[in-house]
Amino acid sequence: MNQQALALQNLVKDFDGKRAVDRISFTARKGEILGLLGPNGAGKTTTIRMIMNIIAPDQGTIEILGRPFSNKMKDNIGYLPEERGLYRKMKVMDVLIFLGELKGLAAETIRERGRRLLKQFALDPYEHKKIEELSKGMAQKLQIIATILHQPELLILDEPFSGLDPLNIELVTAILLEKKKEGVSIILSTHLMEYAEKIVDAVVMISQGHKVLDGKLTEIKAQYGNKFIRIEYEGDSAFIAGLDYVRGYKDYGRAMEIELNDLADKNRLLKELSSRISLNAFQLTEPSLQHIFIRKVNEGAPA
Amino acid sequence: MKLIAVIKKEYREIVKKKSFIISTILTPLIMAAFMFLPVMLMKMGKGEKTIQVADYSNFIFAALQQVEKSPHAGKNVLKKQKTDFNRDYLDHDSTGEGSKLKFKKIITAGLSAEDILKHSIASIRKKEIDGFLMIPATIKKDRKLYYYSGNISDFDTNSFIKAAIRTVVSRQILIEKQIDPEIVNEATRDIDFETIKVKKEGTAKSSAGIEYMMSLFMLAILFSILMGYGQLIMRGVLEEKNSRIIEILISSTNTQQIFYGKIIGIGLAGLTQVAIWFLFAMALVGKFSIGLDSGILNFLTLEIGLYFIVFFMLGFFMYAILFSIVGAAVNTDQEAQQFAAPISYLLIIPFIMGIMVTQSPNSSVAVVSSFIPLFTPTLMFMRITVSPPPLLQILSSILLSLVFIAFLAWLGAKIFRVGILMYGKKPSLKEIFRWIRYK
Structure with missing residues (x-):
């Protein structure tokens, strides 16, 4: 039994002579959430469009659920594009019926499942409203509903969190975890790494069309070790830059992530800090994905 | 199945549009107005007119009163006149159906002409009378009449009075010269010019004017709906493209099904609209044929209706495809308008040529251009309405159009x-x- 939900081999795509995706390969395991991470313009959406056969790759191969892409498997995939819009003049349930029928569902099934999902997303009062009457966040939730309505085996979501408030991000996160529990494989592209790292099992990081990092989240974090310390403070922290046992740091003003060359220096750091600034918290922590990403990009070495 | 889903969605989207509902209802109303209004206008709104007459000739008023007595006054007089000697006026057939005229004689004795005139004008202003007719004593010699009224553009009334008095005066003169009016009548009788249209089966009386107008009118309908649906399709495609819904659609089905589903769906919506009009027109012709001009009645046959639907569908598919290509190729409304302009010209050309086709439907220019697929829906239809070409020509132009559409x-x-x-x-x-060559 093939355990791969998705396998990309040496994917290349050029736009007007500019290489948007450069030899990207990775695999996603069945039943896991894979985070396709990177800043805006890194090539995430182009990669996903190639996976969805919307644009053809110049080189490389793509296998979905163990087979090359075919029209037949479209009913088995749920796709949420990055830029979103719906028919403004259509009613909520009519949109679901249309998109559901395109996935091969019967109108009755769609009505029944649609009502359940609308309730789950707190959109049930809008069932007979037109799309143009919904707020942006509501429309986005509706699109997520349309994406999972046909109970696909594989979900491909391009920036599912953008435009959502924290409450709705929680809601979407919960739905994704529920889907994962049902055995659905999920590919999730986002530049919001702090949300991604809460739910993803595996990570593929891309920057400027290149893959910079790839692996299981736990393994990646272990590789970077517990050499990170998170502090909350008040005062002038400029002196940190001069400490030779500090490998790097990221200052947020009232909080800071500090990476040490050697964790043994943590007491030295604590002493130094407490003598110069007022500390509110001092905590050993795993590196954030954001931090790892920045490190990787700065190293400039494609993995 | 997925194709049907697209067709259903496109169909419903159009049919539920307010503009669709409004134009579906409004067009037949305009159509009906166009057919009934001329007749109705003549029948309604005029009522009885009272005209005061100062008759200094002393023989005309008595003749006028005879006219007034009969209920269809004008018509009868004109019928009589038709065999009389009023050639230049006779074809004006509707006079009597307009207003009923009531003539009232003023006693002229003992009053000055100025006083009578002043008094009458005052009465017109107060709307006590509708008009004042001054018949001078010298009418036989000068042949001059004076008519005062608040409404001097009532063509029917004016020409009726003029014709009636002219008849009376002429008759009087003949009698005075001892010539039997019947001899003159016989000698100068008008020629009845009747136009008869030759159809494939039988013939039908029809007036060329109405046929010409109806033909252009149907062309205008054809033109405006092809244009309207074209724009609608273009906007729809552009919306899907700009909102990126198209990506969701493509992740569910392929572009062929989206494209064909869209065109078939909107085509069915268009057919629905035309079918409603068709049924409406048939019902109208069947039920109210009495009130209709016989020219229109002869024009609006079942055959013409069916041809209209056939050529509408042909035109629809051609222009729908062209406009949807534009919608898919461009990015903004402005670009869409730029690209749509040449397609609109393609529609306007036959509209302009249509006027020429109605006048000389069998000229070689008309025949040849009616076979150019993009013009067939309008020009071949025009030819059929004006002077039906051989069936073989009609069928081959339809076949040619179908190949072109494919x-x-x-x-x-x-x-x-x-x-x-x-x-x-x-x-x-x-x-x-270059996109065409993409694999």
């Missing part, structure tokens, strides 16, 4: 597939042609 659909699906996913700058025509 080709256009194949081409359109290819351009659509690439264009709908191309964002960014406006494509050049060269680029669009």
Whole structure:
């Protein structure tokens, strides 16, 4: 039994002579959430469009659920594009019926499942409203509903969190975890790494069309070790830059992530800090994905 | 199945539009108004008119009163006149159906002409009378009449009075010269010029004017709905492209099904609309044929109705495909308008030529251009309405159009597939042609 939900081999795509995706390969395991991470313009959406056969790759191969892409498997995939819009003049349930029928569902099934999902997303009062009457966040939730309505085996979501408030991000996160529990494989592209790292099992990081990092989240974090310390403070922290046992740091003003060359220096750091600034918290922590990403990009070495 | 889902959605989207509902209802109303209004206008709104007459000739008023007595006054008089000697006026057939005229004689004795005139004008201003007719004593010699009224543009009344008095005066003169009016009547009788249209089966009386107008009117309907639906389709495609819904659609089905589903769905909506009009027209002709001009009645046959539907559908598919290609190729409304302009010209050309076709439907220019697929829906239809060409010509033009549509659909699906996913700058025509060759 093939355990791969998705396998990309040496994917290349050029736009007007500019290489948007450069030899990207990775695999996603069945039943896991894979985070396709990177800043805006890194090539995430182009990669996903190639996976969805919307644009053809110049080189490389793509296998979905163990087979090359075919029209037949479209009913088995749920796709949420990055830029979103719906028919403004259509009613909520009519949109679901249309998109559901395109996935091969019967109108009755769609009505029944649609009502359940609308309730789950707190959109049930809008069932007979037109799309143009919904707020942006509501429309986005509706699109997520349309994406999972046909109970696909594989979900491909391009920036599912953008435009959502924290409450709705929680809601979407919960739905994704529920889907994962049902055995659905999920590919999730986002530049919001702090949300991604809460739910993803595996990570593929891309920057400027290149893959910079790839692996299981736990393994990646272990590789970077517990050499990170998170502090909350008040005062002038400029002196940190001069400490030779500090490998790097990221200052947020009232909080800071500090990476040490050697964790043994943590007491030295604590002493130094407490003598110069007022500390509110001092905590050993795993590196954030954001931090790892920045490190990787700065190293400039494609993995 | 997925194709049906697209067709259903496109169909419903159009049919539920307010503009669809309004135009479906409004067009037949305009159509009905166009057919009934001339007749109705003549029948309504005029009522009885009272005209005061100062008759200094002393023989005319008595004749006028005879006219007034009969209920269809004007008509009867004119019928009589038809065999009389009023050639230049006779074809004005509607006089009597307009207002009923009531003539009232003023006693002129003992009053000055100025006083009578002053008094009468005052009465007109107060709307006590509708008009004042001054018949001078010298009418036989001068042949001059004076008519005062608040409404001097009532053509029917004016010409009726003029004709009636002219008849009376002429008759009087003949009698005075001892000539039997019947001899003159016989000698100067008008020639009845009747136009008869030769149809495939039998003949039908019809007036050329109405046929010409109806033909242009149907062309105008054809033109405006082809234009309207074309724009609608273009906007729809552009919306899907700009909102990126197209990506969701493509992740569910392929572009061919989206493209064909869209055109078939909107086509069915158009057919629904035309079918409603068709049924309406048939009902109208069947039920109210009494009130209709016989020319219109002869024009609006079942055959013409069916041809209208056939040529509407042909035209619809051609222009729907062209406009959907534009929608898929461009990125903004402005670009869409730029690209749509040449297609609109394609529609306007036969509209202009249509006027020529109604006048000389069998000229070689008309015949040849009616076989050019993009013009067939309008020009061949025009030819059929004015002077039906041989059936073989009609069928071959339909066949030619169908082949052209098949080709256009194949081409359109290819351009659509690439264009709908191309964002960014406006494509050049060269680029669009390159899309056709994409595998």
